[in-house]
Amino acid sequence: MNEVLLPRSEYGDFDYESFQRRVQALTGLRLADYKPDQMRRRIAAMSSAADCGSFVEYYLAMERDPVLLAQFLDNVTISVTELLRDPAHFDGLRTCVLPSLIEQAGDRPLTVWSAGCSYGAEAYTLAMLLHELSPNASHRVEATDLNLGSLRRAEGARFYDKDIANISQERRARFFHDSGSGFTSPSEQLRRMVTFRRHDLLSDPYPQECYDLILCRNVLIYFTDAAKQRTFRGFYKALRPGGALFVGTAERVPDRYEMTYELIRPFIYRKPFRS
Numbered sequence: 001m002n003e004v005l006l007p008r009s010e011y012g013d014f015d016y017e018s019f020q021r022r023v024q025a026l027t028g029l030r031l032a033d034y035k036p037d038q039m040r041r042r043i044a045a046m047s048s049a050a051d052c053g054s055f056v057e058y059y060l061a062m063e064r065d066p067v068l069l070a071q072f073l074d075n076v077t078i079s080v081t082e083l084l085r086d087p088a089h090f091d092g093l094r095t096c097v098l099p100s101l102i103e104q105a106g107d108r109p110l111t112v113w114s115a116g117c118s119y120g121a122e123a124y125t126l127a128m129l130l131h132e133l134s135p136n137a138s139h140r141v142e143a144t145d146l147n148l149g150s151l152r153r154a155e156g157a158r159f160y161d162k163d164i165a166n167i168s169q170e171r172r173a174r175f176f177h178d179s180g181s182g183f184t185s186p187s188e189q190l191r192r193m194v195t196f197r198r199h200d201l202l203s204d205p206y207p208q209e210c211y212d213l214i215l216c217r218n219v220l221i222y223f224t225d226a227a228k229q230r231t232f233r234g235f236y237k238a239l240r241p242g243g244a245l246f247v248g249t250a251e252r253v254p255d256r257y258e259m260t261y262e263l264i265r266p267f268i269y270r271k272p273f274r275s
């Protein structure tokens with residue numbers, strides 16, 4: 001039976017469940033896979049800002065107004081990022097993990113996946129580190145996100161002061177170009193290494209054993225446990241044997257999962273050569 005949606009001035013459980021189902025049917029976004037408490041609070045705030053008094057009212061308004069819907073999709077995921085986010089952990093990656101991945105690959109360039117890349121800072125960080133380690137190799141960084149607005153911004157490759165605070169003057173001079181108009185862009189060398197495309201970690205397929213390294217940082221914290229487990233399984237499939245997975249500082253691959261990721265550095269896991 002078709003559910004009847006009536007505007008109500010509340011943000012209750014029933015309204016939120018109905019809102020989740022409707023949004024998924026309309027846009028494909030699987031809100032039910034995100035931790036409900038924070039997501040609900042954020043959506044209630046967006047709804048109030050759009051002068052709506054309930055989840056239902058907000059949904060009906062988005063259904064009528066494509067601009068409101070586009071704004072919702074743009075704001076619902078959190079896009080905070082910066083170049084070299086958590087410098088100490090990237091340093092561990094550069095000194096201890098990337099050299100062994102490069103050696104493992106032999107003559108073949110590395111293929112890296114920045115999953116949940118936001119507007120591209122992580123992907124360009126990776127390109128910079130790989131270029132420093134092997135300037136003549138044609139390593140590739142594939143960067144994906146759910147949010148088309150962030151991907152468009154990533155293609156534009158503009159970084160502002162707050163994005164670039166962790167990059168030393170030496171690296172800025174070597175890898176970034178100051179536009180003179182308040183933003184900085186990565187060099188052509190780095191831009192050639194990076195590609196961007198849309199991929200939803202919760203509903204799109206994962207390829208088979210094609211990445212040497214996957215970065216998925218500060219994305220899974222928003223997912224429910226069941227959604228995290230599915231995602232870690234997807235990454236396991238997508239990694240080559242011996243490949244590495246780098247997660248954010250608030251994230252872990254729990255031991256209870258049946259996949260045999262080995263912890264090789266803080267926040268960096270390896271898929272064994274034989275599993």
Ligand SMILES: C[S@@+](CC[C@H](N)C(=O)[O-])C[C@H]1O[C@@H](n2cnc3c(N)ncnc32)[C@H](O)[C@@H]1O
Pocket residue numbers: 077078079080081082085115116117118119121122144145146147150199200201202216217218219248
């Ligand atoms: C906080 S940003 C993290 C950016 C970057 N990884 C970093 O650590 O700086 C989280 C990103 O995850 C993306 N995201 C959220 N849900 C996603 C999903 N289901 N599939 C792909 N990306 C998703 C958001 O659009 C956002 O750009």
